[in-house]
Amino acid sequence: MTAAAEGSPPLRMAGGRRNALLQSEAVQGVALISPTFLYALILLVLPILVVIAHSFWTQDYLTIDHTFTLENYRIALTEPIYRDLLWRSLYISLTVSLLTVLLAYPIAYFISFHGGRHKSLWLFLITIPFWTSYLLRVMSWKVILGYNGVLNSGLMGLGIIDEPSTALLYNSSAVIITLTHAWATFAVLPIFVSLEKVDRTLVEAATDLGDGPLRSFLRVTLPLSAPGVISAALIVMIPTVGDYVTPKLVGGKDGVMIANAIQAQFGKASNWPLGAALSVTTMIIVSLMAGAAVLVIRALQRLAR
Amino acid sequence: MTAIRRYLPSWLSSYAALYILFLYLPVIFLPIFSINTAATPKFPLSGVTLHWYEDLPRTPALIDATWNSLAVGVSAAILSTVFGILAARSITRYRYPGRRTVNGLIMAPLVLPEVIVAISMLLVMLQLGLSLSLFTVVLGHVLVCIPYSMTVLTSGFEGFDRSLEEASADLGESAFGTFRRVTLPMVAPAIISSLLVCFTISLDEFIIAFFLTGTEATLPIYIWGQLRFAAKLPGVLALGTLLLVASFVLMTVAEILRRRAARRTQNQGGLYA
Structure with a gap:
């Protein structure tokens, strides 16, 4: 795309048009996939991040203590x-x-x-x-x-x-x-x-x-x-x-x-x-x-x- | 050497037969022992009976679980197929940066340990204050069904002749009209196939349902609960047999439709030439 845009003036115009077309194609493609992508983001990536966060916290009976600790990993790896x-x-x-x-x-x-x-x-x-x-x-x-x-x-x-x-x-x-x-x-x-x-x-x-x-x-x-x-x-x-x-x-x-x-x-x-x-x-x-x-x-x- | 060359295929075909036997044999014991009069699954069978099947419709908990499974399965199938259609269409039709990464993320539940997927969703749902119910099970099932739906749909959408859509657009049809009158009829078999695949997966899925359900049981959860009681085994085997038959029929229909979709999109020229 960039190579086409660096060409001679008439070519650049054609390249620019193609770029605009490609861009609208890309926008349509991204728009189509984004609901599915967002779904995976919210129900897969976010949950895994939450799990990672929890692994650095501790639990005292029913409340979660949010101070950073590696204690859980020590237990996981050495017990x-x-x-x-x-x-x-x-x-x-x-x-x-x-x-x-x-x-x-x-x-x-x-x-x-x-x-x-x-x-x-x-x-x-x-x-x-x-x-x-x-x-x-x-x-x-x-x-x-x-x-x-x-x-x-x-x-x-x-x-x-x-x-x-x-x-x-x-x-x-x-x-x-x-x-x-x-x-x-x-x-x-x-x-x-x-x-x-x-x-x-x-x-x-x-x-x-x-x-x-x-x-x-x-x-x-x-x-x-x-x-x-x-x-x-x-x-x-x-x-x-x-x-x-x-x-x-x-x-x-x-x-x-x-x-x-x-x-x-x-x-x-x-x-x-x-x-x-x-x-x-x-x-x-x-x-x-x-x-x-x-x-x-x-x-x-x-x-x- | 020529001996090897001559005998290799026959060697391989006997291996193939053995492999198929290995795949099918364990599954076949379920129907066999489901018609056994004795409660313990051992040979020789003590007698043949349909007693265990007759008992099934008289178990209220089982009826509830069946309705729950059907509701979850239908909702999960529809939702994941809608998500699948959008994503598969985007992947097969458009080129844009980051396409592969996004696709990889959507397919990721296929290769992650299910327990970890289930537990991380459970954590988030509890944090969001969602109470666990069949709805949360549907949310989880949709996530794991989307990759399968994508696989079925991309094989149906790929090789789809774009010039047909362009022709439709040139002849003045709107984007939606083109989709409804040109694209949809061609990919309908793939969509139905995806619905059936997702329904089957949801019907058989245990781990995610186990973690994300509240008090309502789906069929696999019901089976899991019954497994603790040795005396209930034949009933479970009978139920399992019915589930096996259902999965088998659904998947066979799905496969036939998927092939028809693939043929339709790829041989379009041939049909009219």
């Missing part, structure tokens, strides 16, 4: 219970995102490269379970893994175990299995999209130049689909850190995660500032972990090439 919960949440979400991406990649590859005419049908099949209630999907894992559940009765029926195993439900593995299942779709879609963008002639070129299927996959397809792997990992990692339902239903004592502690601070324990500090800490740490994951995947991508 063993919160530190353990944070670590466990990070461990669980990292494991879940690794598992979902590993499990999702082949299926995304299959649909993109061998899906043929049925690509959209495959995608639809994969997305349908995701549209069912999250609560119900978690509940169905409880039915499967429970003491009197499907897996136990099945294993007993097959004579593999003599009495129901209590090791299946109410621990962090149960949380990991349930979350891996619940977030599967979220990992398939971004990987599929990035595989669709891989230029097929590049794969052919690699094959023509003597690379076997495995080698051309590792050196061409896989590095080129790295952006999809990155978004899949992030889109699973960030929300699962703060999952509340799954640990509550299938996690038991050993599967409690940070979201349950946050909820307790806003509920029974009624210490909003501490709950706010825990929320902010979780968001910061998960952002750091997400950043680290991006760096690692990028480094691997460079190595592969």
